[in-house]
Amino acid sequence: MQLALKERARTLGLTLTALPAAVVDFGPLRTDPELSAGLRWIAAADTIRNTCPEIEERTWASLNFARKLLNRAFDLGYGFGEAKAYVDDETEQARVRAEAMAYMRQVGAVEGDAASFCAVGRTEIDRKSQIGVLLRVR
Numbered sequence: 001m002q003l004a005l006k007e008r009a010r011t012l013g014l015t016l017t018a019l020p021a022a023v024v025d026f027g028p029l030r031t032d033p034e035l036s037a038g039l040r041w042i043a044a045a046d047t048i049r050n051t052c053p054e055i056e057e058r059t060w061a062s063l064n065f066a067r068k069l070l071n072r073a074f075d076l077g078y079g080f081g082e083a084k085a086y087v088d089d090e091t092e093q094a095r096v097r098a099e100a101m102a103y104m105r106q107v108g109a110v111e112g113d114a115a116s117f118c119a120v121g122r123t124e125i126d127r128k129s130q131i132g133v134l135l136r137v138r
Contacts, residue, residue: 028076029086030095035076038069038130039087043100045124045134048109052118055125058136065134 029035042065049057073083086092101111107123110116124132 026086026089026092029073029078029083030092032072032076034072035069038065038072039096040099040103041130041134042066042069043096044104044131047097047100047104048117048121048124048131049135051114052121053114054118054138055121055135056138058134062134065130 042062045057045062049055070080070083073086074080078086101109104117104120105111107120108116109120121132121135122137125135125137126132
């Protein structure tokens with residue numbers, strides 16, 4: 001998730017203004033339903049595309065979705081540096097990845113079994129879920 005969002009930020013031409021993590025209160029970012037779900041869906045899509053060789057990212061859709069989440073952070077009163085600090089925070093990354101994996105296990109993904117991630121990915125794509133619109137079959 002971290003690398004993918006960093007790449008998206010660079011692609012969007014955003015200036016990185018990092019703030020010390022201790023200065024930023026991540027509570028409102030962490031508890032905002034739109035941001036929380038959005039980061040979880042990005043993490044799930046990244047895991048699927050990195051595990052299943054048959055599925056890849058829909059780059060423009062991913063960029064647009066990342067931009068939407070960044071705008072949500074802005075709406076909550078955070079600047080780019082604060083949003084970046086949140087996304088880069090290792091504790092937050094681990095929490096979001098764990099939530100994404102819990103969801104994927106719930107829908108049939110089995111760690112170490114690429115075929116199960118492919119099946120989950122194809123189902124998400126067919127359902128046109130938020131995870132599915134970030135992905136496509138190669």
